[in-house]
Amino acid sequence: xxxxxxxxxxxxxxxxxxxxxxxxxxxxxxxxxxxxxxxxxxxxxxxxxxxxxxxxxxxxxxxxxxxxxxxxxxxxxxxxxxxxxxxxxxxxxxxxxxxxxxxxxxxxxxxxxxxxxxxxxxxxxxxxxxxxxxxxxxxxxxxxxxxxxxxxxxxxxxxxxxxxxxxxxxxxxxxxxxxxxxxxxxxxxxxxxxxxxxxxxxxxxxxxxxxxxxxxxxxxxxxxxxxxxxxxxxxxxxxxxxxxxxxxxxxxxxxxxxxxxxxxxxxxxxxxxxxxxxxxxxxxx
Amino acid sequence: xxxxxxxxxxxxxxxxxxxxxxxxxxxxxxxxxxxxxxxxxxxxxxxxxxxxxxxxxxxxxxxxxxxxxxxxxxxxxxxxxxxxxxxxxxxxxxxxxxxxxxxxxxxxxxxxxxxxxxxxxxxxxxxxxxxxxxxxxxxxxxxxxxxxxxxxxxxxxxxxxxxxxxxxxxxxxxxxxxxxxxxxxxxxxxxxxxxxxxxxxxxxxxxxxxxxxxxxxxxxxxxxxxxxxxxxxxxxxxxxxxxxxxxxxxxxxxxxxxxxxxxxxxxxxxxxxxxxxxxxxxxxxxxxxxxxxxxxxxxxxxxxxxxxxxxx
Numbered sequence: 142x143x144x145x146x147x148x149x150x151x152x153x154x155x156x157x158x159x160x161x162x163x164x165x166x167x168x169x170x171x172x173x174x175x176x177x178x179x180x181x182x183x184x185x186x187x188x189x190x191x192x193x194x195x196x197x198x199x200x201x202x203x204x205x206x207x208x209x210x211x212x213x214x215x216x217x218x219x220x221x222x223x224x225x226x227x228x229x230x231x232x233x234x235x236x237x238x239x240x241x242x243x244x245x246x247x248x249x250x251x252x253x254x255x256x257x258x259x260x261x262x263x264x265x266x267x268x269x270x271x272x273x274x275x276x277x278x279x280x281x282x283x284x285x286x287x288x289x290x291x292x293x294x295x296x297x298x299x300x301x302x303x304x305x306x307x308x309x310x311x312x313x314x315x316x317x318x319x320x321x322x323x324x325x326x327x328x329x330x331x332x333x334x335x336x337x338x339x340x341x342x343x344x345x346x347x348x349x350x351x352x353x354x355x356x357x358x359x360x361x362x363x364x365x366x367x368x369x370x371x372x373x374x375x376x377x378x379x380x381x382x383x384x385x386x387x388x389x390x391x392x393x394x395x396x397x398x399x400x401x402x403x404x405x406x407x408x409x410x411x412x413x414x415x416x417x418x419x420x421x422x423x424x425x426x
Numbered sequence: 427x428x429x430x431x432x433x434x435x436x437x438x439x440x441x442x443x444x445x446x447x448x449x450x451x452x453x454x455x456x457x458x459x460x461x462x463x464x465x466x467x468x469x470x471x472x473x474x475x476x477x478x479x480x481x482x483x484x485x486x487x488x489x490x491x492x493x494x495x496x497x498x499x500x501x502x503x504x505x506x507x508x509x510x511x512x513x514x515x516x517x518x519x520x521x522x523x524x525x526x527x528x529x530x531x532x533x534x535x536x537x538x539x540x541x542x543x544x545x546x547x548x549x550x551x552x553x554x555x556x557x558x559x560x561x562x563x564x565x566x567x568x569x570x571x572x573x574x575x576x577x578x579x580x581x582x583x584x585x586x587x588x589x590x591x592x593x594x595x596x597x598x599x600x601x602x603x604x605x606x607x608x609x610x611x612x613x614x615x616x617x618x619x620x621x622x623x624x625x626x627x628x629x630x631x632x633x634x635x636x637x638x639x640x641x642x643x644x645x646x647x648x649x650x651x652x653x654x655x656x657x658x659x660x661x662x663x664x665x666x667x668x669x670x671x672x673x674x675x676x677x678x679x680x681x682x683x684x685x686x687x688x689x690x691x692x693x694x695x696x697x698x699x700x701x702x703x704x705x706x707x708x709x710x711x712x713x714x715x716x717x718x719x720x721x722x723x724x725x726x727x728x729x730x731x732x733x734x735x736x737x738x
Binding site: 142240345371373374377379380381392393 | 464488
């Protein structure tokens with residue numbers, strides 16, 4: 142992990158309100174693991190003061206500009222425009238300077254390759270699941286359940302299909318795929334493939350529902366949480382979540398940026414997580 | 427030019443803070459740099475004037491409920507609640523990492539009673555790797571109806587003299603700005619035996635989410651830091667420098683080299699960098715280099731020619 146003073150290679154709107162930004166990041170893909178994130182400084186001047194955390198969508202290589210040069214290594218993030226930071230980001234162009242700190246945090250444990258895997262993504266929560274699918278697809282059966290409010294919230298599904306992942310889309314309004322919640326699809330898939338393990342990222346109500354389903358069926362679950370962060374490296378302790386066994390008398394806080402953002406579901410105190418406001422940085426920045 | 431500068435062409439950045447000699451005047455503010463280890467991948471700790479660790483208490487402390495942070499214009503509010511591993515685990519598990527570096531270690535700590543202050547001081551006093559301590563007196567005294575030690579000259583004096591009796595190291599005392607006249611508190615801690623004063627701690631603030639109409643921090647209020655507080659911090663450092671004879675360390679919203687230079691010019695012997703570490707993990711290195719560059723541009727051979735050079 143390091144701080145990259147780098148440039149934007151491209152920044153395009155891929156669906157209304159959602160952008161894909163490609164950054165030049167030499168050396169990044171050697172260390173980036175599925176489920177890790179980066180902290181982005183969107184401009185040198187203030188505001189915004191603090192960096193914004195974004196899940197790493199994927200890394201890759203572009204052909205060199207000219208013969209004899211090494212190929213250009215890039216990292217992609219997907220983001221939703223929701224506040225001051227992401228509004229500034231949406232206006233940035235190829236060649237603009239940004240700073241990227243990463244890769245940060247603890248990612249997914251890819252688990253036993255003999256088990257089938259179900260990935261559950263809600264809206265922009267799809268982001269950390271792509272690299273996971275990439276590392277799993279050649280080794281085991283991977284199914285992606287992708288949910289959103291409308292068709293606009295359904296992102297990058299064809300890219301998962303290209304990896305050989307089976308994909309199922311659902312929207313609340315039925316404008317794309319099946320009408321209804323992604324968790325209903327999850328119930329059905331677990332009926333059919335009960336020995337799967339589940340990986341999920343999305344809004345907190347979705348994660349809670351996924352947790353209840355997996356807990357009832359005793360299916361292993363890993364979740365990627367989004368939290369408000371200042372430092373991203375475990376120093377400020379601003380992004381903690383309540384761990385299992387947490388009480389007022391003996392609080393057990395886990396640091397989302399350092400001990401997460403991916404947690405095994407049994408590490409977390411689910412009775413308390415719902416009390417937190419839905420303050421995912423993706424939604425408020 | 428003096429001999430050292432002629433030889434190396436570089437100005438002298440060494441400062442002497444009441445016997446505590448630092449190779450340059452830049453160190454992190456407690457609570458923004460973890461226990462040092464968190465930032466070691468991003469900068470060479472040996473380049474810093476000192477490392478200041480996260481505030482410790484006698485026993486581990488879990489901290490406040492979330493949300494604990496909120497960004498405001500040019501600043502951030504925090505109510506972490508002094509979450510820390512406790513003094514014993516710090517000595518056992520965190521301090522060994524810092525032993526690998528040559529940089530002096532300044533250990534910040536706090537207490538909720540005079541007895542706790544004394545006990546933590548006693549445990550740190552015999553640890554050779556601890557170069558100095560920084561005393562946080564911005565905490566309520568639970569035995570005295572919750573009066574904040576650092577807002578009452580008598581309580582501040584008691585806390586500092588209790589620690590002074592237990593400690594055979596440099597004693598830096600960090601002052602809260604949430605008082606009517608900071609010079610009264612500064613003189614009280616000087617009289618009680620402080621070797622230096624760092625100021626300011628965060629300024630108490632609040633932010634509200636207008637849609638939910640709830641405070642943006644679970645704790646309702648929190649400490650404001652970042653560039654937003656710098657002019658207030660600079661004014662208070664200026665006042666404290668005038669009021670006491672012991673050295674003063676300037677803290678509050680320092681992000682760029684020119685910010686640090688302002689504090690040095692009003693008389694701070696050194697500076698602490700806080701929120702800027704979150705924005706750019708290498709900001710202290712940029713600030714050290716910027717100070718050196720400024721001295722060269724101004725034709726100064728020694729940083730001590732700049733410190734306290736304010737023209738009035």
